[in-house]
Amino acid sequence: MGEPRWLDEREAHVWRAFLALQRELTGALERGLVRDSGLSNADYSLLVPLSEAPDGLLRARELGMRVGWERSRLSHQVKRMEKRGLVVREECAEDARGSMVRLTPAGRAAIGAAAPGHVDSVRRYLFDVLSREELDVLGRAFDRVLARIAADDDEADPTR
Amino acid sequence: MGEPRWLDEREAHVWRAFLALQRELTGALERGLVRDSGLSNADYSLLVPLSEAPDGLLRARELGMRVGWERSRLSHQVKRMEKRGLVVREECAEDARGSMVRLTPAGRAAIGAAAPGHVDSVRRYLFDVLSREELDVLGRAFDRVLARIAADDDEADPTR
DNA sequence: ATTACTTTGGTGACGCATCAACAATGGAGG
DNA sequence: CCTCCATTGTTGATGCGTCACCAAAGTAAT
Numbered sequence: 001m002g003e004p005r006w007l008d009e010r011e012a013h014v015w016r017a018f019l020a021l022q023r024e025l026t027g028a029l030e031r032g033l034v035r036d037s038g039l040s041n042a043d044y045s046l047l048v049p050l051s052e053a054p055d056g057l058l059r060a061r062e063l064g065m066r067v068g069w070e071r072s073r074l075s076h077q078v079k080r081m082e083k084r085g086l087v088v089r090e091e092c093a094e095d096a097r098g099s100m101v102r103l104t105p106a107g108r109a110a111i112g113a114a115a116p117g118h119v120d121s122v123r124r125y126l127f128d129v130l131s132r133e134e135l136d137v138l139g140r141a142f143d144r145v146l147a148r149i150a151a152d153d154d155e156a157d158p159t160r
Numbered sequence: 161m162g163e164p165r166w167l168d169e170r171e172a173h174v175w176r177a178f179l180a181l182q183r184e185l186t187g188a189l190e191r192g193l194v195r196d197s198g199l200s201n202a203d204y205s206l207l208v209p210l211s212e213a214p215d216g217l218l219r220a221r222e223l224g225m226r227v228g229w230e231r232s233r234l235s236h237q238v239k240r241m242e243k244r245g246l247v248v249r250e251e252c253a254e255d256a257r258g259s260m261v262r263l264t265p266a267g268r269a270a271i272g273a274a275a276p277g278h279v280d281s282v283r284r285y286l287f288d289v290l291s292r293e294e295l296d297v298l299g300r301a302f303d304r305v306l307a308r309i310a311a312d313d314d315e316a317d318p319t320r
Numbered sequence: 321a322t323t324a325c326t327t328t329g330g331t332g333a334c335g336c337a338t339c340a341a342c343a344a345t346g347g348a349g350g
Numbered sequence: 351c352c353t354c355c356a357t358t359g360t361t362g363a364t365g366c367g368t369c370a371c372c373a374a375a376g377t378a379a380t
Contacts (some may be wrong), residue, residue: 004280005279006279007283010295011295013299014295014302017183017298017303018298018302020228020306022182023244024190024309025309027338028309028313039367041367042365042366042367060328060329061328061329068180068183068184069327069330069367071300072348072367072368073366073367073368074329075330075369076365077365077366080365085276085293095327095328095375096329096374096376097327097328097374097376098329098375099328099329099330110223119165119167120164122175122306125163125309127167128308129301129307130301130305135170135171135299137294137297137298138297138301138322139170139173139174139177141290141298142178143175143177144289144290145181145185145285145286145290146180146181146184146284147289147291148284149185149188149285152188152284152285154187190368191368200336202337220358221358231338231358231359232337232338232339232340232360233337235359235361236335236360237335237337238334239361240336255346255357256344256345257344257345258358258359259359259360
């Protein structure tokens with residue numbers, strides 16, 4: 001074991017800034033989305049891949065993989081969205097276990113109304129204040145961290 | 161109005177990587193914390209400033225400001241933690257409206273047991289794969305985005 | 321075909337987060 | 351003092367996210 005290595009000043013600063021960024025940016029985007037279109041971040045996350053799919057139709061499993069969610073989370077969210085008329089669940093022809101999620105006209109209208117403002121917000125908060133060089137550094141850094149986490153997960157459960 | 165400016169390829173990549181990073185990193189840290197010490201991220205967030213305060217005692221308002229939470233969120237979380245014996249609420253002598261939050265011995269033991277492993281996780285996932293130059297870029301970029309969000313909030317409600 | 325295992329999805333319970341509403345105190349100005 | 355307002359904190363309702371568990375259907379081995 002030995003003495004744990006605490007974060008040095010530079011690391012602590014980046015870490016606390018990351019936590020604050022997560023909190024503030026996610027919060028600001030969510031508030032804007034709710035205010036302008038009545039959609040939550042979770043709604044928006046699902047509406048994007050659905051709106052890009054042919055006929056606004058996706059297998060639940062496929063939708064979950066595209067947004068990186070587990071089955072349970074997806075199921076709960078789809079249920080809430082179905083109750084509000086944004087999507088409908090349908091049975092899957094090829095695989096009787098499966099479930100299809102289809103965008104309704106109301107859902108398509110909602111994402112269409114919300115997207116421009118949301119993208120504007122992301123641009124205003126994030127990309128307007130970052131240089132092209134910084135974007136490159138961020139992109140590479142984020143990818144490396146993601147690869148590290150994925151590798152660590154594999155080590156914990158190689159079968160997945 | 162006019163046509164919305166969508167994200168270019170570089171921006172879209174960074175944005176999706178950021179969303180994935182948020183999801184995966186937060187999730188991995190939370191799972192490790194729960195597995196190793198039975199604490200959630202929310203618990204940990206509050207235990208850190210409390211453990212650094214004299215006598216493990218902080219005014220609720222002060223605690224909320226240190227972690228960047230609103231009053232309601234803090235109140236709910238403190239209630240849950242009090243039920244598990246990690247903290248206790250006490251009345252505030254100087255201001256009868258106020259409420260003090262005090263770390264219990266069990267709470268201090270919990271953060272002491274959890275912190276080394278948690279810091280190790282942050283280091284392993286994040287700082288082990290980032291260079292010193294990247295840290296500098298990240299720190300400056302994050303700060304600039306935070307300043308932008310804060311400025312935008314002020315514009316929306318200058319009284320705050 | 322039967323058994324065993326995996327994949328897919330749903331459900332209930334509980335913790336977390338936000339919002340609106342409320343209560344109580346503190347403080348400033350008449 | 352008293353009125354008005356801001357500050358501090360709590361609560362209940364609701365949405366979000368995870369976990370443990372279950373059920374049904376596919377799939378592979380015997």
